[in-house]
Amino acid sequence: MAISTIAGIDFTAPAETVARQLIGVTVLVDGVGGRIVETEAYDREDPASHAFSGPTERNASMFGPPAHAYVYRSYGIHWCLNFVCREAGHGAGVLIRALEPTVGLDTMRVRRDADGEWLLCSGPGKLCQALGVTRALNGQPISLPPFELAPAPPGLEVVTGPRIGISKAMDVPWRFGLAGSRFVSRPFR
């Protein structure tokens, strides 16, 4: 039986619930990473979601078991990392949009060619470049190496807002962030 509860989070829960709970969780890939400070939820019945039009070869892992990675290429250039949630076959996930880097800063700086630590992981494409996430991790369980997750400290204040970079369902406030963090991709209003 597959593990669906990791770092205190039940990944069979709805995407917006998981997205909120992921704020503050530490995620490492091969020992490089940090605390999640920004996420976005994407559900099956969601015009902005890749899963909206049903399973395809690209989004197949989104319809796989929960607590697995869904990695896709964005604009032909960048990689983006999602954590699958709900039950297998549902087609929901959480986009990891930004981290506060805590481990492996030197490695990130080399990969990203960036000078400021707030520029290393402040966006879904940047974060994947900094952590070395590629298609090779698509469909992999996040309960096993190279992934490593650690629970969020209690009592964090989470703020919400509209999702970024989409042209549908702009009114749904399914972007979540750590209040006051300067490591988010864009400030919350």
Next chain:
DNA sequence: CTTAGGATCGCCT
């Protein structure tokens, strides 16, 4: 501070 455009790949219509 806001807007615009290019890079570049794979999906969907």
Next chain:
DNA sequence: GGCGATCCTAAGC
């Protein structure tokens, strides 16, 4: 053939 769950740089106001 069109258009992204992006990023970076440059120019305009």
